[in-house]
Amino acid sequence: MSEVQRKKYSEQEKSKIFDQEFMPNIDSMYNFAYRLTFDEDDAKDLVQDTYLKAFRFINSFEQGTNAKAWLFRILKNSFINDYRKKSKQPAKIDYQEVETYYNSDDVDYTSTTDLRVDAVKDMLGDEISNALNSLAVDFRTVIILCDLEGFTYEEMAKILDIPIGTVRSRLHRARNLLKDKLRSYASTMGYGTDEEE
């Protein structure tokens, strides 16, 4: 959220922005929340909190900018600040570990995988979803934002408060981890890998 309040919207303008720019994103917001929490009630609470905050701070939303990215940023911050604090899971430690350890922009692009295109194309929806869900939350998040929601690197950098270089390297790592998961599915499905050709 921008700290600068650019202007004050009238009540009528607020309702219009809320109805026409915020509410149409509820489907994407709920799916993002569900993929972060894996729980219907938590996802509902997270989306509701996000919309209440969005309405409260609506004056810091600049019309003509990407409302979906603005809402996603609030949702992601709510998840980190509120939801993770509530759940006394080691998730927070994981997160810090990811932040410090994985945030380096140096990525080894030479690591390749013997996963085959045909095997990927034949995967079932549940297998893809399970592979994605098994990734640590920070890796899962970049893939959701990029591949499922179609945000640009620049939008992702703003949503996540990280530099674009970090977006790129985190995405690359996330996809490599995903490929490892998909490869193990592929081998259980009996698909050959390139090594066996």
Added chain:
Amino acid sequence: MDDNSTTSGERKLSCSDVSKCFQLLESILDGENMPNSKEMLNEKLAKCEPCFKHFHLEQAIRDVLKTKCTKQTVPSELEASIREIIQDKK
């Protein structure tokens, strides 16, 4: 991609700059527009086997993520309950 041939043909079998090439390919697949990216992409796919393979695998993964991931239906009462709370707070 229109070049979907699976034969390696005249492509070189090793890439001299995998890091740079793969990063470029991934950025293009993610919709980042760079100058001359289309020309560079076509050349890499035509001439370099590792780039060709990497591109098509990365593309397939993006496609299945986009099309096959399970989607949750938004609970029907959620929108109404959000509106109700906002109305109460006004």
